[in-house]
Amino acid sequence: MTTPPKLCLVEDDPIMGESLRYRFELEGYRCDWFKSALAAQAHIGISDYAAIVSDIRLPDMGGNELYQQLLDEGRTLPPAIFITGFGSIGDAVELLKKGAADYITKPFDLDVLMEKLHLICRDSSPQRETLPPTLGISATMRRLEQTLCRVSGHNATALITGESGVGKEYAARFLHHCAFGDSRQHPFIAVNCGAIPEGLMEAELFGSEKGAFTGAVRTRHGVFEQANGGTLFLDEIGDMPTNMQVRLLRVIQERQVVRVGGETPIPLDLRIICATHRDIKQMVTEGAFREDLYYRVNVVHVHIPPLRERREDILWFTHQFLSEIDPENEHYLLPSAEQQLLQHDWPGNLRELHHSIERATILTPEPAIGASAFSMNGEQTEDNPDMSGDLHNRLMNYEYQIISETLHRHEFHINETASELGISRKNLWEKMKKLGISKQD
Structure with missing residues (x-):
């Protein structure tokens, strides 16, 4: 449809x-x-x-x-x-x-x-020569999109590397979309190898037959079977135990899987994308990752740089996240907020940015989100006064933020500011005097 x-x-x-x-x-x-x-x-x-x-x-x-x-x-x-x-x-x-x-x-x-x-x-709209950006608007990410689109025509195993939170799963989903479009007949299954207990990993990945072990009361399809006909995304493959690396290598080579407790090979027709934030090459040198598996998963290697190295993507993703978090379009960012976001280095990358946007949206009652809504790892700035101390001081600091932000937004027009805040002009003047707010602030 x-x-x-x-x-x-x-x-x-x-x-x-x-x-x-x-x-x-x-x-x-x-x-x-x-x-x-x-x-x-x-x-x-x-x-x-x-x-x-x-x-x-x-x-x-x-x-x-x-x-x-x-x-x-x-x-x-x-x-x-x-x-x-x-x-x-x-x-x-x-x-x-x-x-x-x-x-x-x-x-x-x-x-x-x-x-x-x-x-x-x-x-x-139906036939655009240039697709809208999906992974960012920076030249680096646009080139990466082109690479992934070219790769999508081949069923080669791909390895995506980059710091935690840079968007490795976004890239994997983009590659899947290039290959299969929006068809539900081609599933995308994502699994975090580092989040599965070692004792359960074999059954989780490869499936299990009924009665294969205590508690196996029914046949279980592993993620390889679930992704058959589509894409399996193995995130944090660097956290996979060595014994599981051996089984994974065999599955990739033979393109078939045998469930735990089973004997019948199940043929596989799927795309495998792996990802890690670790230095896999160094892990191979140290003996923590199998060299033969490394060459199998690294047929196509895509590296995603951190957000601090592609700052033009910060505001693009900010607006993407804002649209996702606030689908009714009730909030928008003031220039001061955008400047605050651009100045931060984002060690947590997109994951940290998404959290910051979500937090600011929740804590900002008015439509305009200012710089004071963003506290980067507890940093204290002019727009983000100290929130420590007893309840009285915290309330005064928060009141200062709200009134100051609203005054600046209305260019210190008292009538408009008082109207938005729902207080009288006299009350606003008194609060400005008490809090030490002046036009020079």
């Missing part, structure tokens, strides 16, 4: 936005509706949109300015149609020169807009 095209709608007017979204869904499209340019900016060029429909006049940033910023960031943009209620033909023409697909002026006929969209989506 073909997935319906997805549209990106950027419209701050609630009535217009609701009407457009309803019509789009009625016509069979999926639709993400953003009420501000900043919220949309976090997703355009990252999510797989067939087209953008955006108002030119938005409260936080003009649609033309948004489009220019996205181009400056080097994002691959889908076709865009811009709406204006002010007859700004000049702006619309400039957008067309920059690559926008079309524009339409208010009031407009919805049928006319739908005709434009049908034409755009029919001509653009």
Whole structure:
């Protein structure tokens, strides 16, 4: 079944936005509706949109300015149609020169807009010469994607190396997708070799017959059988005991498996991808990893560099994770937050980044996420005041963060800040005085 095209709608007017979204869904499209340019900016060029429909006049940033910023960031943009209620033909023409697909002026006929969209989506989305990025936007990761796509045409065993958390399973899944697409007939089975107790590993990997050992009350299919016809991802293969390495080598060589307690070989037709954060070559030298197995699993070797060596991927993954954690698009990052993320070295790589985004989303009640939402390993910064001490001091520090962040976001407009915080102007002034907050902060 073909997935319906997805549209990106950027419209701050609630009535217009609701009407457009309803019509789009009625016509069979999926639709993400953003009420501000900043919220949309976090997703355009990252999510797989067939087209953008955006108002030119938005409260936080003009649609033309948004489009220019996205181009400056080097994002691959889908076709865009811009709406204006002010007859700004000049702006619309400039957008067309920059690559926008079309524009339409208010009031407009919805049928006319739908005709434009049908034409755009029919001509653009099904056959893209360049796939959207999956593993990152850095040149390193784009080249790695190309390598994996080439490898997918051959059923060679692959070894993916890199520090913990760099995204080795993401790469394995990408390779699987290149080979098999989204077909459920070709399973992707992932197993962490370091997480299986040694006494259970043989049965977990190769399966067991009923009665093979105490507690084996039924026949069990191991992960090799489960992955038959698809891909088996053996993560942390460097943690595999030596006796299991011998059996794994035999399975890879013979392309068949015998269950524990069984005698009948079961033929295998699957792709095997291994991964480790260890230096396998050094382990071979030290005798901790079999040399013959090393050459078997290392037919194709892909190394993923740490996040600190490809910083252009940090914000790309940040927005990916934010979209995944907050599918309703209720949060977006302020520039100060993005700068904070870019300055961190991310020793835990993508795993640490995902945790930080999830934590910030949970702990930030307002839509805008500022730098104060990110505490990198307990670091104390100007945007992240000390949270130690008794409850009173902690509450004051947290109150300082919230009020200071909100004031800066509204450029110290007292009315707007007080309104967002739900307090009076007088109360806000008193709190600013008590907490020592001034415009110079």
